[in-house]
Amino acid sequence: MCAGIFTNCRNCPIAKSLILFQRRCCANRFLFPLLPHIRERQKAEAAVIKKSQELETALEELKQAQLQMIQSKKTSALGNLVSGIGHEMNNPLGLISASIEQAKPTIANIIEHLQLYQESLTNKSNEIIDYAEEIDLDYSLEDLPKIIDSMTIAWDRLKNISTSLSTFSRADKDYQVSFNIHEGIDSTLLILKHRLKANQHRPGIEVITNYGDLPKIYCFPGQLNQVFMNIIANAIDALDESNTGLSFAEIEVNPNRIKITTSMENQGVKISLADNGQGMNQEVKAKIFDHLFTTKDVGKGTGLGLAIARQIIEHKHGGNLYVTSTPREGTELTIVLPLESTISITSLKCHYFK
Ligand SMILES: Nc1ncnc2c1ncn2[C@@H]1O[C@H](COP(=O)(O)OP(=O)(O)O)[C@@H](O)[C@H]1O
Ligand SMILES: [Mg+2]
Known part of the structure; x- marks a missing residue:
């Protein structure tokens, strides 16, 4: 079988191949019976991963549907x-x-x-x-x-x-209507006036509105007002929080302020709502749009305000809602809305309640 070219059998390529072949055969003798089990296990693992992905999607859809129900119930009651x-x-x-x-x-x-x-x-x-x-x-x-x-x-x-x-x-119809955003912001400020006014702990909050020359936009006005309400109410909470430990006179020197600016942005409108409140750290900032996330005391925070706001802006109007914030300096929430969104409420209903 061996031509005897190499005097030392260890260096002979034929002997080497034979040893390798022998080892593989040995391994296969044990591995072959296990193969069907391995394949089954891989299949089962893939099925579990797929199932858990499906569950995650279902959970996300459930959360969105819950937000939508709470939001519409709250909006319609109010x-x-x-x-x-x-x-x-x-x-x-x-x-x-x-x-x-x-x-x-x-x-x-x-x-x-x-x-x-x-x-x-x-x-x-x-x-x-x-x-x-x-x-x-x-x-x-x-x-x-x-x-x-x-x-x-x-x-x-x-x-x-x-x-x-x-x-x-304004009760929303199931189609978008033309709306003056500034009227929406002003009416929201009026509803929140009792919270913006001076009280025994602090002077009144300064509200500076810097409105650009905006056209009316097609939207669901009642829902947009709800977003303004949620964001401004959060700004007031953050300002109240930042006043902790300060005297009335100290707050007067550096007054609590909410600045609302609107402008045209590409093919849409940009609404910025900024406060000089306590701001937030990276960890909080990363979670503020999460369903049920709150840093407020029980009974004060529900953790739904910004989750609902994001759903309304992004899912229902095809816009964008994002945050910038610096601890102890303040927070700015920015809304970007298309002049006319292509999202129809009918397609949303199909999505959430399929
Ligand atoms: N303007 C803001 N300044 C500082 N933190 C804010 C501001 N807006 C929101 N947050 C943070 O985001 C969290 C989530 O807000 P939100 O969804 O409205 O729920 P809630 O107000 O019920 O806590 C708040 O608990 C707070 O920690
Ligand atoms: Mg809130």
């Missing part, structure tokens, strides 16, 4: 309440407005008539003179038109509140 108040305010407001308009010329006529009497009545009785002094007639005649003007201003303010309530609580 929307019903707010639009109900706005609606109830409208009738008495109309009545007040009509009455003021009617009273103005009537009062002017009565004043003029009284003045004519005063001029033509040369011999006034003591009773008339005393009574005029008692009621301070001159002052009252001067003051009455001012009282009417104040009533008109107050009515005007109430009318604005009523309009803002209706803007804020």
